[in-house]
Amino acid sequence: MAVAALNGLRERGETNRPLSEETGLPARPSIWSMLWRLVDRISRDNLSLVAAGVAFYAMLAIFPALGVFVSLFGLVADPKTVEAQILTLSAFLPSEAIQILLGALHGVVEKNTSRLNTGLVIGLAIALFSARTGMSSLMTGLNIAYDRQEARGILHQQVVALALTLGGMVFGIVSILAIAAVPAVLAVLPVPDDIRTPLLLIRWPFLAAITMLGFTIIYYAAPCHRVRWTSTIIGSVMATVLWLIGSVLFSAYVTRIATYDATYGSLGAVVVLLLWLWLTALALLIGAEINTLHHDRDGDVPPTKPLASPQR
Template sequence: MEDAKGRNAEAPKEIPAAGWKQVMLRVKEQLATDNISIVAAGVAFYFFLALFPTLAAIISIYGLVTSPAEVEQQMEQLTSVLPPEAHDMLTERLRNIAQQSSSSLGWGALLGIVLSLWSANSGTKSLFEGINIAYDEENDRSFLKLNAITLLFTLGGIILGSLCVALVVAFPAIIEHLGLPDWLETVLQLGRWVLLIVFIMGALALIYKVAPKRNNPKFRWVSWGSAMATGLWLLGSLLFSYYVNNFGNYSETYGSVAAVIILMLWFNLTSFIILLGAEINSELEHQTAKDTTVGKEKPLGERNAYHADHVAGDPGDEQKSEK
């Protein structure tokens, strides 16, 4: 009856419903045990510090190939889904950046990248630490190795952000100038959002593979958490925006800093969902006895990855709730 719970599953899709139930129950338990809400708050703080330098870098790079007025107009699309307070604050800051001269934008891009790397790298390291906690691993990388990896991911995040901006704000203008049939233009406009979702899922999958200090899991064992986290993030962001717009009284409570509070809460939500995806992935690996790591097949106990080396409920499985 072992297969009834997915002990011999080669991929998450082979885990039956009873096994998925066990996985989700453990995820719920580990969210509390690992203090994921507290870790997410720390990650959110550091990423908030990096927000405006990162935006400056992205917009400065984008501004090198288009006019400042066009940057300002098109960036409105990115902030239109945010609650009014956050939208107004970001719009004002984006306008100030976009209205700089082309030469200033060039230097602004360099300075913005340096500042964002300095501040965002702390957030990236916090995120890596949270993911290691979710995977029950000790992040004992050396100082140089850890910072090299996190800086690479931070820079990659800025580049990916620039690509996403181009996809969201520049792609529609390109399509419009091509003079395509209406039906094809509609398909392409919808396709850009699908591509954006794929970008996000791919980025999360890469983070889940590299962040834990262990033998890398196979892609199939990080793809499910990536997909779930992406879907939950999109849904959560929409619901959060709806709540703030219709029920929240942040302006009355916090006054002039309401926008800051709202953005911090949104970053906290984002960080929590990313760490939730890591917990889902780790507990999926914890459900099977099959080798979930890349490379040659190895027996239990020799895979250099806690959740790949242990099956939930087996003797010797010391889930970190007992640490």
């Protein structure tokens, strides 16, 4: 019965995997075969183009998102602390991107510092609704990577996008507080230098772990596709690794080789930030493709549906 069902999947073009003679189930492909299939899926799904669309909408969402982020952060700490922590990310973010974020951040802090608690709910609701466009576009991209057509209602989609956007900001606040807390605590406590340095370095594995957890939640909740938590881990790990390595290499490239300012003039910083957002979106989408291949490799082959159409 299992063989007949799997043959039916093959006839509909939903799997091309040969059956194992011993178990009658699809044979596990080799690592090289998986890598080749990943490259094929990236090309077939036009992930580079999809990531560009996600990056564009994420760019539009950054500034309202910063408003929400600073307002929420101001409830638990000094919003100006955010500036110092953004500067600590210079190894991962190009300096041009950092300058754009800091410029927007200064405007938000100056505008909201005196009234972080006044009209907070209304202001947050408006800014959060504007910021959700970036997450909505990512949801569409993940549906493409998972070969799923959007079947949720418009209200359901917007609720998920808003929840994930707000959740991402909460993750950001927790990360910044944790990263900022370690040096502050070490400055007060009489900690020996041989212990101080490892404790300071722990911040970066923590940032990677928080990023991986955030990616896992996105893979679980964003696409129109029910998956197990455990089935998203491999893609989350690989997406985090790709994002960290790609960000470091891109930052080094922009700092030492590229001349975007000479080419694009005053728009150079905007171009750099947009490229970094594209890199981030591409890493997330590749992670989703890896999850899809991992499902297939383990014999969990859900029915394939037409590609998702972009949300409007």
